Amino acid sequence: MxxxxxxxxxxxxxxxxxxxxxxxxxxxxxxxxxxxxxxxxxxxxxxxxxxxxxxxxxxxxxxxxxxxxxxxxxxxxxxxxxxxxxxxxxxxxxxxxxxxxxxxxxxxxxxxxxxxITDRMMLDVEILRQGKVVEALTLLNDAVINKGTLARIIDMQTRVDGNYLTTFKADGLIVSTPTGSTGYNLAAGGPIIYPGINSLVITPICPHMLTNRPLIVSSDSVVAIDVSFTDDVVYFTGDGQIGASLEPGDRVQVRQSTARTYLIxxxxxxxxxxxxxxxxxxxx
CATH class of the missing domain: 3.40.50.10330 (Probable inorganic polyphosphate/atp-NAD kinase; domain 1)
Structure with a gap:
């Protein structure tokens, strides 16, 4: 050293x-x-x-x-x-x-x-606008779509590995790593995932349908979320620290990164x- x-x-x-x-x-x-x-x-x-x-x-x-x-x-x-x-x-x-x-x-x-040393999985996130990547990030905790204070409910058409899951009607949506499961995901009612279990957690924020529940999928999955809204105050936030404004029709695509975080x-x-x-x- x-x-x-x-x-x-x-x-x-x-x-x-x-x-x-x-x-x-x-x-x-x-x-x-x-x-x-x-x-x-x-x-x-x-x-x-x-x-x-x-x-x-x-x-x-x-x-x-x-x-x-x-x-x-x-x-x-x-x-x-x-x-x-x-x-x-x-x-x-x-x-x-x-x-x-x-x-x-x-x-x-x-x-x-x-x-x-323990290693933690991370997320590669892309924001696509009209098919072009306008933002690419690598995150440790979570990728979050969230509405602004005065915005209405967001429609978030969600697919896992290309298969249609559902269209969440909610204040937002969280895709979290196990490390991030004790953060915003936990506050939104999502499960705690042991860090050694590589997986993705999809958790709606204040869903309009009470039957919508958090879903755990394989860490090998690709989660694609197409956002639809009428207000111009919907945001993407990564790890609660970095972010970007979203436009109607944007796609947020999340997958496991090849990068890892190594903690002593x-x-x-x-x-x-x-x-x-x-x-x-x-x-x-």
């Missing part, structure tokens, strides 16, 4: 101190580091690079923040198959499993190669412990 790239939730008060400690530990092991510009400024360090450049020059990525911070970094890191160590600066996260207290010991384990696992807890902690299972 020659270089470690470090990202942090911008302007988080704990981040500079934690990053300084990480950098000191790396320097003792003759390992270089690269920081986001705002971190470099906070630490008065010249070892900085642009957010999209850091992964190309790193062998390991450390992310300090919450799940949202890690997801945004994952889209930069994924094409290079670099492992990510997620450190949570708030409450325990689904993806940022390591606590601040655990960080020193975990960093030592990582630097000596004593760690396990916590040795102190498993996925089910995280579920219990985050969702308060077992509490009265």
């Amino acid at each position: 020659q270089t470690v790239g470090i990202y942090a939730k911008i302007n988080h008060p704990d981040a500079p101190t934690l990053v300084r400690n990480i950098c000191t530990r790396l320097q003792k092991n003759d390992i270089n580091f690269l920081l986001e510009p705002w971190l470099g400024k906070a630490l008065n360090s010249e070892s900085v690079a642009a957010k999209d450049v850091i992964p190309r020059r790193s062998d390991l990525i450390i992310v300090l923040g919450g799940d949202g911070t890690l997801i945004s970094v994952a889209r930069q890191v994924t094409p290079l198959q670099i492992p990510i160590l997620g450190v949570n600066l708030g409450s325990l996260g689904f993806l940022t499993e390591i606590t601040q207290h655990e960080l020193p010991a975990m960093l030592e384990m990582v630097l000596t190669g004593q760690y396990e 696992k916590s040795p102190n807890r498993n996925y089910f412990e995280i579920l219990r902690a985050k969702l308060s299972w077992g509490e009265r």
Whole structure:
């Protein structure tokens, strides 16, 4: 390991101190580091690079923040198959499993190669307009079609592998990975999918028909959604962070990506412990 790239939730008060400690530990092991510009400024360090450049020059990525911070970094890191160590600066996260207290010991384990990696499936999403791709994205969590505040119900004609499924009449539609199943999908009434089970979850948002229910399909499936609406306030959102306006007749096409996100696992807890902690299972 020659270089470690470090990202942090911008302007988080704990981040500079934690990053300084990480950098000191790396320097003792003759390992270089690269920081986001705002971190470099906070630490008065010249070892900085642009957010999209850091992964190309790193062998390991450390992310300090919450799940949202890690997801945004994952889209930069994924094409290079670099492992990510997620450190949570708030409450325990689904993806940022390591606590601040655990960080020193975990960093030592990582630097000596004593760690396990789990890989997460991702989505390739295309927005087609009159048959031409106008937007192409790779996402970790979910692809969402959602109406604006004053828009009417959207008609979303949905096909799986070319086979007509149904036309959802709803406020929107979510196509989620197992990783994203604990996000917007869960809030919309969708199921929790264990990350090791590669699949796609199709979940309508506030469907007009009460008989519409979430559907789990194979990760090898291609989900195509043709949108029809009379208002001009319907949006596509990826991972809850990036998006685009849709036009009537647009098609949103979702499939499993060949890219994967590689996360360093916590040795102190498993996925089910995280579920219990985050969702308060077992509490009265």
